[in-house]
Amino acid sequence: MPTEVEQLRDLAKLYWAGQPVPCPKHTGVMMSGSFVKTTYADHLFLTCPRGKETITIPQRPRQMEFYPQAVEGMVENIQRGDAILCYRCQSKIETATQENVETGRFAYTFTCVRCFSYGSWAGNPSAAKIGSAPGSGTQKKKKKTSEPVEV
Numbered sequence: 047m048p049t050e051v052e053q054l055r056d057l058a059k060l061y062w063a064g065q066p067v068p069c070p071k072h073t074g075v076m077m078s079g080s081f082v083k084t085t086y087a088d089h090l091f092l093t094c095p096r097g098k099e100t101i102t103i104p105q106r107p108r109q110m111e112f113y114p115q116a117v118e119g120m121v122e123n124i125q126r127g128d129a130i131l132c133y134r135c136q137s138k139i140e141t142a143t144q145e146n147v148e149t150g151r152f153a154y155t156f157t158c159v160r161c162f163s164y165g166s167w168a169g170n171p172s173a174a175k176i177g178s179a180p181g182s183g184t185q186k187k188k189k190k191t192s193e194p195v196e197v
C-alpha cells in the first residue's frame with residue numbers, strides 16, 4: 047500500500063504529465079483537475095465525478111523530479127545518519143527503501159511531504175561516489191544551477 051504522501055505524489059505526477067488522473071477510491075473513474083494559483087498556496091484541485099470528493103495537493107513550490115546529484119546527496123545523508131530535507135522547500139522527505147538481500151543493492155525512493163517532488167536511486171550504497179566527499183556534516187552550499195530558486 048502506498049502511503050498518503052506517495053499517493054498524492056503520483057496523482058500530481060500524472061496531472062503534470064498531462065495524463066488521466068484516476069480516483070484512488072473509485073476504480074476506473076478519472077478525476078478532473080485544475081492548478082489553482084493563490085496568493086499563499088498554489089495547489090492542485092482534483093474532483094471525482096463519481097463521488098464528488100475532492101483532493102487538494104499543495105504545489106508551492108511545484109512538484110519536480112529531484113536532480114540526480116541531489117538524490118545522491120540524500121543517499122549520502124542516509125549513510126551518515128543525517129536527516130534529509132527537500133532542497134526546494136526545506137520540508138521533510140519520506141524515504142521508501144527496498145533492499146535486495148541477494149545483491150546487496152538498495153533502492154531508495156524519496157518524496158517530499160510538502161511539494162511532492164521525488165527522486166529515486168538504486169545501487170550499493172557503500173560503492174560509487176557515496177562517502178567519497180569529505181564528511182563535513184553540514185549541508186552542502188547551494189551551487190549555481192539553472193534551476194529556478196524559490197525565495
Ligand SMILES: [Zn+2]
Nearest residue numbers: 069072094097
Ligand atoms: Zn472518487
Ligand SMILES: [Zn+2]
Nearest residue numbers: 132135158161
Ligand atoms: Zn519539497
